[in-house]
Amino acid sequence: MQPQVDKPVNMEALKSEVRAALINRKSFSCPIALRVAWHASGTFDKHDGTGGSDGATMRFEPEISDDANKGLSIVRDMLHEVKKAHPEVSEADLWTYAGAVATEFMGGPVVPHAFGRTDADDGSSCPENGRIPDASKGADHVREFFTRMGFSDRETVALMGGHTVGRAHIVRSGFDGPWTRKNLSFDNEYFRNLMFEEWQVKEWDGPLQYEDVATGELMMLPTDMAMRTDAEYAKWARAYANDQDLFFADFAKAYAKLLALGCPEACNPFNVPGVEPPITPFPVAPAAAAPSGKCPFSGAGASSDASSAKFRELAMHGSVGPLKKATPAADVHQLEASSSRSALHKAAFWGHVQVIDYLCNEVGINPDVQDVYGDTALHDAARFGHADVVKLLLAAGASTSVTNAAGLTPLQVAVEYSKHDVVALLKAAPSHSRL
């Protein structure tokens, strides 16, 4: 078990540092932080007490390679500086805390959260893969998985309301599109869309998903549709569509319960005086088996051009097909006014290899443009360990010698974030500069 530093947590500083890590001029990462905390916790099995967020086991094999967790390790890197500044907070606590406060940052309810998780040393306490529900399945599957975690139907539907923010990405899950129009705001739009819009099967060459009949711009997964077609689930989905306060109250309790599953007693936020109890009690796991230790962007500012902003957004989401279609109408070199970030920066940040290939080799975007932090696309790719992106950027002639506002070259950034593959690539790269 990782050594714990015994010092009180400065909650005010921690919250504002997490906020700055998730909401800044590079990205608005609250939705993915909400999802990471759910995936870290949603492996819990009430029958034997295995799984759950204690141990931060998503850092290790096999959990790190579970298909469901594709693309999620980036959040750990986003929180790297916060972890460094707060050695008294375990990674396991930091991930769940980030999920809880991300909800609040997006305008959602305050989610009760308590510390006390520890970090495992290795993957020996990882649950087996396949414990996160499969989006292509129906109500029976959803009920089986959430009952295994210890949730009632009402709590399950409230938790599914997490899809009111963020979107699906073909490159991560194979699905595509947002559930809501205001997908960086936490509200009950997911339930209003699900229950009051008309939905049809989307005609495309991807997996089964649904689109709204009126515009085709919104989507639902098969598991989302189960919240409408299953009578018991639909009762709660309708209630939340009609009453946002009820949704907020139920989501806060259900998500708080989720984040504390399988964790030491200190992490149970409902033990804190004044915090309302969860809707149904915590599942009691057999003691012997209990694990011991383990949004403020887009905005092409003054030079605003909707097509160019759309182009950058598609690059950010890794949607290479639509990006190609959007190219003729866009000023592909235009930088986002608020951040000086190009489409290349945005794709490099999230590791979208196909988009980088297209932008470097067909569009010809200058890879050495620096954003407001002085970072080039190579700095962003190095920070998050996107080795394949680094290779493409180097092949496109990206400079290895540009320093960012912190005085660091891409190589120094990769060393700081322990991205060993990228360090090797950058050390082997011929040193050159276009500047």
Ligand code: HEM
């Ligand atoms: C039956 C259960 C669930 C299934 C099958 C499911 C499936 C998915 C899938 C396929 C995606 C798209 C990922 C991507 O392509 O980037 C996604 C995204 C997301 N999920 Fe779920 N999910 C479930 C439950 C939940 C719960 C309980 C929460 C939170 C309380 C949640 C929060 C999110 C968020 C915020 C995103 C957007 C992430 C982003 O924008 O990067 N999901 N989910």
